[in-house]
Amino acid sequence: MQRVQNTAARLVTRAKKQDSISKIMRDLHWLPIRKRIAFKISLLTFKALHGQAPPYISELITPYTPYRTLRSSTQNLLKAPRRRPRTAYGRRSFAEAAYKEWNNLPLHVRLAPSINVFKTxxxxxxxxx
Structure with a gap:
């Protein structure tokens, strides 16, 4: 997929094959495929946490709420899935990916007040x- 995106970027900008693809992608403001996947997972997680996603998606994630007052209670984190996957296929599940991507975001991104601010x-x- 990354190769296809690189070729499309070169086609759109009419760049030569030897031109730096990272500069072209930056100029087009396109995210590489892996980061695009992270963007989509994080956006779907945001929607699920704010009641804008289908219920079957919202049921897959659980906000982290500690039993007592801790510093992490204001961090807007997600709880790890109950059963940790043993296979690579299981590690690609939405629940696992959402938990990892969301908890790796900086606090100011997780606490965005609206979907437009969050995306930006x-x-x-x-x-x-």
């Missing part, structure tokens, strides 16, 4: 990573 901050974070 998330894309900026992923570009700067």
């Amino acid at each position: 901050q998330l894309k900026t974070f992923l570009f700067n990573q």
Whole structure:
């Protein structure tokens, strides 16, 4: 998929094959495929946490709420899935991927007040990573 995206970027910009693809992608403001996947997972997680996703998606994630007051109680984290997957296929499940992607985001992104602000901050974070 990354190769297809690189070819499309070169086609759109009419760049030569030897031109730097990272500069072309940055100029087009396109995320690489892996970061695009992280963007989509994080966006779906945000929607699920704010009641904008289908119920079957929202049921897959659980907000982390400690039993007593801890510093992490204000971090807007997700709880790890109950059963940790043993296979690579299981590690690609939405529940596992959402938990990892969401908890790796900086706090200011997780606490975004609206979906538009969240998308902007998330894309900026992923570009700067």
